[in-house]
Amino acid sequence: MAGDDDTPLFHELEPPPDVREKGGHEVLRASVVEGAVSLTLRRSFDDPYTWGVLLVDLARQVAHVYAAETGMSAEEAFAHIREGIDQELADPSDPGSPRAVN
Template sequence: MTDKFEELSAPPDAVENGGIEVIRASVVDGAVSVALRRSFDDPFTWGRLLIDLARQAARIYALETEMSEEEAFDRIRAGLESENFDPDMPPGGNTLN
């Protein structure tokens, strides 16, 4: 890790067309720090957003490692399920914010 915050750039289509940032996540001292806004009338849309993020993360793993996209997605899904069903995990999980 670094002492300097390393920020991602906004997606090109958001810069070109405008939009609203709905989530920002960072790793700080090994834990996830999250800022988000409700953004949607129906929480169902968050489910669609989260699965899209998982698919994009799997693609990145496939591009940058020896792992296939399918294997990466399966590992992401396993992580989601373990976090969801861990009876010892407090509400909010390992997030800082």
């Protein structure tokens, strides 16, 4: 899909309300391009452990979105997310090449 000048459209999300009120810095931007995930990130935390917490919080929020928008429960959605994580850890489909920004 392209814009009026044939520039591809990017459907960007709005920042969360607290970010608009208080500021902050973006730590992760993920997009789907031709069916594949494209991302860029900023290390942001002194301890990588914090990324684990962030990823689990993200998975829980995703599960709640599925519960709100489909007939699936949040618990069922979270279980499917965990299955995907377990499968990807066991047999990575793409080791990835994120572009780090600091």
